[in-house]
Amino acid sequence: MSDATHTRLLIIGSGPAGYTAGIYAARAMLEPILVQGIQPGGQLTITTDVENWPGDTSVMGPDLMLRMEAHAKEMGTTIITDVITALDLSKRPFTAQSDSGTVYTADAVVLATGAQARWLGLPSEEKFKGFGVSACATCDGFFYRGKEIVVVGGGNTAVEEALFLTNFASKVTLVHRRDSLRAEKIMQDRLFKHPKIEVIWDHEVAEIQGTEMPLGVTGVTLRHVTTGTEQTVPCDGFFVAIGHAPASELVRDQLKLHSGNYVWVEPGSTRTSIEGVFAAGDLTDDKYRQAVTSAGMGCMAALDAEHWLAAQG
Ligand code: FAD
Ligand code: NAP
Numbered sequence: 358m359s360d361a362t363h364t365r366l367l368i369i370g371s372g373p374a375g376y377t378a379g380i381y382a383a384r385a386m387l388e389p390i391l392v393q394g395i396q397p398g399g400q401l402t403i404t405t406d407v408e409n410w411p412g413d414t415s416v417m418g419p420d421l422m423l424r425m426e427a428h429a430k431e432m433g434t435t436i437i438t439d440v441i442t443a444l445d446l447s448k449r450p451f452t453a454q455s456d457s458g459t460v461y462t463a464d465a466v467v468l469a470t471g472a473q474a475r476w477l478g479l480p481s482e483e484k485f486k487g488f489g490v491s492a493c494a495t496c497d498g499f500f501y502r503g504k505e506i507v508v509v510g511g512g513n514t515a516v517e518e519a520l521f522l523t524n525f526a527s528k529v530t531l532v533h534r535r536d537s538l539r540a541e542k543i544m545q546d547r548l549f550k551h552p553k554i555e556v557i558w559d560h561e562v563a564e565i566q567g568t569e570m571p572l573g574v575t576g577v578t579l580r581h582v583t584t585g586t587e588q589t590v591p592c593d594g595f596f597v598a599i600g601h602a603p604a605s606e607l608v609r610d611q612l613k614l615h616s617g618n619y620v621w622v623e624p625g626s627t628r629t630s631i632e633g634v635f636a637a638g639d640l641t642d643d644k645y646r647q648a649v650t651s652a653g654m655g656c657m658a659a660l661d662a663e664h665w666l667a668a669q670g
Contacts, residue, residue: 361460364390366662367453368434369441369607370469372399373648374638376425377655378467378662379434385663390435390463392455397438398422399471400601400639401648403493405521410648418495421648444607446631465633465666467658468608468620472601472639472646477509481565482597489567489574492597494518498525501594507532507577509562510598516540516548518598523553530590531556534582563587565595603640612636616643627658628665635661 368378371393382389401407401418408415430436440456450462474492476482482490491497494508498521506526508519511533517540519531531548536558538545548554560579566589567574576591603619605612613621613630620629620636627635637658638651 361452361462362390363450363462364388364435365464365666366390366467366659367392367451367461367463367465368467368469369444369453370394370399370471370638370640371397371426371436372401372422372469372471372638373425373652374471374640374655374658375399375467375469376422376429376434377652378469378637378659379429379436379655380425380432381656381659382467382662383429383433385659386433387659387663387666388433388435389467389659390437390461391429392437392439392441392453392461394440394470398426403495404517405495407648441607444611446608446611446634449633451633464669465635465662467627467655467662468629468634468636468640469638469651469655469658470604470607470640471651472603474597475600475602476597477562477599479562479564481567482595485565485567485572485574485595488572489593490565490595490597494521494596494598497594497596498522501525503527504593505591506530506594506596507590507592508596508598509533510600511535511538511540512598512600513540513544514600515598516544518596519554520544520547520551522594522596523551526553526594529554530592532560532562532577532579532590533558534561535559557590559583560588601639601646603643605640608634619643627654627661633662633665633669635665 366389368391404418443454445452453461563580564578566576615621635658637654
């Protein structure tokens with residue numbers, strides 16, 4: 358333990374929650390260390406236009422996150438490109454081990470590990486991942502110029518991905534398991550008006566069809582949710598956009614959880630079930646899940662940590 362790096366506040370995660378916590382904690386002279394994880398900048402780095410970040414009518418997600426990173430750094434946050442692989446919250450100081458082998462000890466921790474894409478769980482989805490199956494239109498859309506694409510999901514992400522993919526594809530089919538979308542109305546309007554997009558309602562994905570040599574997708578078999586009737590829609594690419602699950606693996610057996618693996622926090626605060634451990638953003642929020650609410654919670658977490666550390670003397 359003697360060669361561990363000690364910090365008053367360790368922030369785990371570099372999305373809007375983590376960077377905002379960094380800005381506030383650094384300004385409170387806590388000299389925080391922030392570990393970025395496998396996706397520096399978080400979920401907004403895999404999207405294009407963000408139109409609801411106050412102050413920017415439209416900003417590219419990756420640009421916004423680079424600005425947040427620069428802001429946190431400028432204020433005095435030490436930003437480390439590494440992944441925390443284990444976290445011991447059983448005694449203080451808390452101990453975190455990273456993928457590079459560095460061990461951190463911390464008087465307080467802000468958890469801001471966000472969420473990760475959910476998958477359907479079909480064997481054929483697993484088989485064709487990276488070979489026609491994707492969960493990131495901004496990453497992989499370019500490979501489908503002039504081709505046909507199927508997107509599954511009914512939320513903002515699915516609609517946004519379908520619209521974005523029309524920049525490349527000759528046709529985009531959005532498949533949803535119900536007869537109405539949960540995406541914002543303004544996004545739905547754009548979707549329904551788009552000449553390249555067709556929506557198939559009340560269907561679930563039964564199987565992804567493809568070739569072995571070379572490995573690649575040729576179509577998606579859909580099943581009607583009430584009649585069970587099946588149809589196959591030909592396509593070259595299949596994008597899964599069915600939401601995100603909280604990245605709480607590090608703490609699932611240590612902290613109280615809610616609503617299926619979200620980290621529980623005391624209402625009106627970011628205090629978790631262990632003193633000195635705070636949680637912010639999509640990791641704890643199963644309701645709003647927005648950049649601005651995550652940033653707000655990041656601010657709260659830094660302030661909560663500051664007050665708690667001050668009370669410890
Ligand atoms: P995330 O952004 O999920 O970041 C989590 C961070 O934790 C990442 O940096 C990751 O590397 C890190 N991490 C995870 N595990 C570890 C670990 N073990 N060690 C270290 N670090 C770790 N919201 C909007 O308000 N407007 C939009 O237009 C919008 N568009 C979106 C488009 C898409 C395609 C998606 C997927 C989401 C969109 N959202 C949008 C939602 C928004 O991105 C999230 O609400 C927000 O990013 C959550 O922020 P966060 O800081 O909680 O976590
Ligand atoms: P979401 O809102 O949770 O929507 C997930 C969608 O996938 C739902 O329509 C759901 O169907 C469907 N689904 C879930 N499991 C499925 C399964 N196994 N098979 C088929 N369909 C399935 O997730 P999201 O769209 O990723 O959005 C996450 C959060 O980020 C939201 O809060 C959203 O507002 C935010 N976000 C915001 C923006 C923006 O502001 N522009 C953009 C993207 C994301 P049901 O509807 O039947 O449940």
